[in-house]
Amino acid sequence: MELKTLKCPNCGADLEIEDGIDTFYCKYCGHKIVLEGQSDAAYEAKAKVKEIEHEEKKQKANLDYKKFIEKNDNATSLKMISGLLLFIVGCFVFLQISGNRQAAAAAKQTEKFEKIENQVVEEIKNGDYDAALADAQMLRDTTGTLSGIARDALDQKREDYIATIEELRQGK
Secondary structure, rough: OOOOEEEEOOOOEEEEEEOOOEEEEEEOOOOOEEEEOOOOOHHHHHHHHHHHHHHHHHHHHHHHHHHOOOOOOOHHHHHHHHHHHHHHHHHHHHHHHHHHHHHHHHHHHHHHHHHHHHHHHHHHHHHHHHHHHHHHOOOOOOOOOOOOOHHHHHHHHHHHHHHHHHHHHHOO
């Protein structure tokens, strides 16, 4: 590093100037001094400062971009999870409502079959076998609301009533 000696234009004091620096202040009076023309070292130093500033801006932009992506990824994930959860809850509610409707329909159908069965029994007691046979034939699940076991049991009851009615008819 080479030192050059100059005089302050304001107070006349001797100034020590570092090579490569083109702007400085007098250490006696504080006057700002700008040298005309810069050395190669000053140009290189300024270029290096600009390069460092540019790298810092790129790194900050990169960091801001990563934060943005991370924030959006988290928001997107949260939206997807919320949507999935809402879908699952909706399916659950739908199944509950459907199940309740199906259970209500099955209960209504069972009540209807019990009435028909009571009517068949009453008609058999009264000896009205033709009416009992016609009513026994109505003991069928035509709506599909009964479970397989309940439907099988109903079919078996119908067959038993029909067989009983036929036996009673023949024994008449």
